Amino acid sequence: MGSVTSPDPLAPRLPSPLHGIRDDRFARRGVRLLLKRDDLVHPELVGNKWRKLAPNIAAARGRPLVTFGGAYSNHLRATAAAGRLLGLPTTGVVRGQELADRPLNPSLARCAADGMRLHFVDRTTYRRKNEPATLAAILRAAGAEGAYVVPEGGSNVEAVRGCRALGEELRGHADLVAVACGTGGTLAGLAAGLAPAQRALGVPVLRGGFLEAAVQTLQEEAFGARSGTWSLADRFHCGGYARTTPDLLAFAQDFEQRHGLPVERLYVAKLLYGLLTLAEEGAFARGTTIAAVVTGRPDPEGGR
Numbered sequence: 001m002g003s004v005t006s007p008d009p010l011a012p013r014l015p016s017p018l019h020g021i022r023d024d025r026f027a028r029r030g031v032r033l034l035l036k037r038d039d040l041v042h043p044e045l046v047g048n049k050w051r052k053l054a055p056n057i058a059a060a061r062g063r064p065l066v067t068f069g070g071a072y073s074n075h076l077r078a079t080a081a082a083g084r085l086l087g088l089p090t091t092g093v094v095r096g097q098e099l100a101d102r103p104l105n106p107s108l109a110r111c112a113a114d115g116m117r118l119h120f121v122d123r124t125t126y127r128r129k130n131e132p133a134t135l136a137a138i139l140r141a142a143g144a145e146g147a148y149v150v151p152e153g154g155s156n157v158e159a160v161r162g163c164r165a166l167g168e169e170l171r172g173h174a175d176l177v178a179v180a181c182g183t184g185g186t187l188a189g190l191a192a193g194l195a196p197a198q199r200a201l202g203v204p205v206l207r208g209g210f211l212e213a214a215v216q217t218l219q220e221e222a223f224g225a226r227s228g229t230w231s232l233a234d235r236f237h238c239g240g241y242a243r244t245t246p247d248l249l250a251f252a253q254d255f256e257q258r259h260g261l262p263v264e265r266l267y268v269a270k271l272l273y274g275l276l277t278l279a280e281e282g283a284f285a286r287g288t289t290i291a292a293v294v295t296g297r298p299d300p301e302g303g304r
């Protein structure tokens with residue numbers, strides 16, 4: 001009898017599918033819109049989560065994982081899912097000590113159900129989590145000393161290098177590649193992977209204007225220098241993280257109906273809304289092909 005090898009639970013579908021959609025509002029402006037379906041890369045590590053976590057899991061070499069996030073963090077959920085799939089202990093350090101005494105929201109409940117140990121810290125400590133002494137104290141209190149630390153949002157050197165493959169998959173397929181940005185790690189890698197004639201556009205979903213410097217720093221750490229041609233369109237955050245406007249929600253619902261694409265509201269909707277607004281303002285030359293990266297999908301459990 002031959003030996004039985006168990007399938008890799010993190011096996012991705014790569015390259016992720018790329019397909020054009022017919023949208024008259026873009027077509028009128030001479031713009032072709034493609035969707036890069038990174039939401040189909042892995043059923044549980046959706047989109048950029050797989051691209052960022054897989055290289056970190058390899059670097060952890062079987063050590064437990066500890067990471068950080070807010071109460072609705074997609075990244076915490078993806079890390080917890082990876083832990084369950086791989087049989088790897090995970091700890092999630094959650095922003096907000098006050099949450100420790102409340103029932104878990106659906107997103108954190110899912111993390112816990114996947115076996116993640118949740119450790120709540122006050123907001124001041126959380127803000128200082130990258131200072132070595134504070135980090136050491138958090139890890140000690142969480143019982144996670146010796147664990148492999150993945151930063152908030154999952155964006156470190158390994159993650160950024162992992163996201164370079166996203167750009168490489170899009171070589172020769174579009175003039176402009178657009179992606180929604182939280183920490184900027186996905187944009188940093190993607191831009192570095194594109195061909196020299198291609199451009200990347202990031203649409204920040206957080207307010208604060210910190211992203212230009214953050215992406216540059218991530219690229220310097222991962223590749224030694226600013227890499228590729230990229231810029232930010234910083235006016236589509238709709239008020240900040242997890243904020244929405246009636247216009248944005250109406251746009252997302254309409255887009256779902258037109259194209260049969262489930263539109264994740266906190267990142268992907270802002271990206272597509274930003275692209276449509278820019279197209280209607282004439283920001284793209286006629287004949288431009290844009291690939292929009294679908295980095296997530298709506299959460300059926302009501303988390304974010």
Ligand SMILES: Cc1ncc(COP(=O)(O)O)c(C=O)c1O
Binds near residue numbers: 048180182185187295
């Ligand atoms: C669905 C989705 N899209 C985009 C992003 C942004 O990724 P980054 O933090 O690399 O900018 C995130 C980040 O968590 C996300 O959950």
